[in-house]
Amino acid sequence: MSExxxxxxxxxxAYREDESSPMENRFVFSYTVTVHNHSPGNIQLMARFWKITQTSGQVQEVRGKGVxxxxxxxxPGQTFxxxxxxxxxxxVGFMEGAYTCVDTASQRxxxxxxxxxxxxxxxxxx
Incomplete structure (x- = not known):
């Protein structure tokens, strides 16, 4: 069985004050993601899942192809x-999630x- x-x-x-409007309850954040491939083979990022918890407690789920x-x-050894x-x-809010990737050699x-x-x-x- 492969690893x-x-x-x-x-x-x-990062908070984007220039794009936000607190009086309208609109708080814009950017987030920079770095994916590090420390494995010996190529991978491909196929899909994303995010769970976003708003200040109000409302939870939003976002799914989609790629990023x-x-x-x-x-x-191998590269980043995206x-x-x-x-x-x-x-x-204030929170995000968490997962990426679905494929090991291109095994297609797993x-x-x-x-x-x-x-x-x-x-x-x-x-």
């Missing part, structure tokens, strides 16, 4: 980076979990 590919995901969120319109192939956005109804799909991360405007205590 699961070693793939890691790092996320760096930012792409299904990138990531070679992209930036996307989330719009919250308040100053596998999931890469994305650990929960916090979206918060500057100076938020919670």
């Amino acid at each position: 699961m590919p070693d793939v890691r995901v790092d996320v760096e969120p 930012v319109g792409k299904q990138p192939m990531i070679g 980076q992209y930036t996307s956005r989330a719009i919250l109804d308040g100053p 799909p596998f999931e890469v979990p994305i650990t929960v991360f916090r979206l918060a405007t500057p100076n938020q205590i919670h």
Whole structure:
């Protein structure tokens, strides 16, 4: 039985004050994702799943093919980076999820979990 590919995901969120409108409960965040392929073979990122928890407690689930319109192939030792956005109804929220990838040699799909991360405007205590 082959080993699961070693793939890691790092996320760096940022508050977009210029795009937000707190008076209208619109808080825009960007998040830059870096996918690291530490395995010996090629992988392809096929689909995404995000669970977004709003300040109000409302939970939104987002599923789709690839990321930012792409299904990138990531070679051994390579990374793929992209930036996307989330719009919250308040100053603090959380995101977590998973990517569905394929080991291109075996064509076996596998999931890469994305650990929960916090979206918060500057100076938020919670």
